[in-house]
Amino acid sequence: MALKSPRASAAAPLAELSEAELLERARAQPVPAHVAIIMDGNGRWATRRGLPRVAGHREGVKAARTIVRAADALGLRYLTLYAFSTENWSRPENEVTLLMRLLEESVLRELPELMERNARLKVIGRTRGVPLPVRRGIDRVVGATAANTGLTVQMAFNYGGRDELLDAFRALARRVQAGELAPEDISEADVSHALYTADAPDPDLLIRTSGEMRISNFLLWQIAYTELWVTPTLWPDFGGADLYRGVLDFQGRTRRFGGV
Ligand code: IPE
Ligand code: IPE
Ligand code: MG
Numbered sequence: 001m002a003l004k005s006p007r008a009s010a011a012a013p014l015a016e017l018s019e020a021e022l023l024e025r026a027r028a029q030p031v032p033a034h035v036a037i038i039m040d041g042n043g044r045w046a047t048r049r050g051l052p053r054v055a056g057h058r059e060g061v062k063a064a065r066t067i068v069r070a071a072d073a074l075g076l077r078y079l080t081l082y083a084f085s086t087e088n089w090s091r092p093e094n095e096v097t098l099l100m101r102l103l104e105e106s107v108l109r110e111l112p113e114l115m116e117r118n119a120r121l122k123v124i125g126r127t128r129g130v131p132l133p134v135r136r137g138i139d140r141v142v143g144a145t146a147a148n149t150g151l152t153v154q155m156a157f158n159y160g161g162r163d164e165l166l167d168a169f170r171a172l173a174r175r176v177q178a179g180e181l182a183p184e185d186i187s188e189a190d191v192s193h194a195l196y197t198a199d200a201p202d203p204d205l206l207i208r209t210s211g212e213m214r215i216s217n218f219l220l221w222q223i224a225y226t227e228l229w230v231t232p233t234l235w236p237d238f239g240g241a242d243l244y245r246g247v248l249d250f251q252g253r254t255r256r257f258g259g260v
Pocket of ligand 2: 038039040041083085088134212214216219
């Protein structure tokens with residue numbers, strides 16, 4: 001769908017608007033169904049304050065909680081948060097250990113609020129590669145919220161876009177080998193359904209914080225026509241007002257999907 005709005009007149013005063021005003025403006029227009037976020041900049045946030053990187057991750061968890069609330073207030077159907085990539089295992093052991101513990105603790109802590117919001121937690125990534133206690137804790141929350149029908153929060157955890165494609169290709173190859181599918185009949189829908197994100201629509205908007213202009217192995221297939229929005233704000237400083245500014249920017253764009 002092509003989205004048009006009076007961008008020039010709406011964009012100018014955005015910096016001066018309160019979070020509530022930004023929310024009101026964003027809700028007055030069609031809201032994207034799916035926003036994905038590369039939550040980047042925790043380490044730099046901490047380093048700039050003379051703190052250890054892990055202090056940035058602690059603040060990053062708080063920002064994630066704020067954004068789940070803001071996404072719910074906005075009426076998003078899907079929010080995908082990149083929490084830990086397959087490449088992040090290359091970080092120092094103490095940082096990885098703390099990240100695992102933080103993710104487990106914070107997910108468990110969110111369960112009552114997710115239930116209250118009728119929100120569902122899904123995990124995308126190679127969960128088998130995650131330490132067992134962490135996996136158990138997260139599975140509990142995924143199971144408890146599975147029947148909720150409101151916002152779906154997809155947490156990308158031990159996630160790699162290329163791994164996801166490899167897993168999908170292997171699943172499709174097995175179907176071909178079993179005689180269920182002919183190679184020439186493999187469709188885009190077959191590939192989409194073989195991905196970790198099988199049931200979710202492709203993201204309409206991808207946000208990256210901390211100013212980096214790269215994808216870092218995130219949702220490679222799904223973002224073919226996703227709108228990108230990069231903000232210099234570091235993830236721990238990212239709040240509801242920032243999410244709404246990104247969505248308002250998105251609402252002012254024309255999506256052409258290769259057409260005119
Ligand atoms: C994002 O912040 C969190 C994860 C990747 C887990 P970083 O830890 O990448 O922070 P920077 O990019 O080093 O500032
Ligand atoms: C992307 O951030 C991964 C997550 C936010 C979980 P990184 O900090 O790992 O990405 P690079 O290394 O800057 O590309
Ligand atoms: Mg980073």
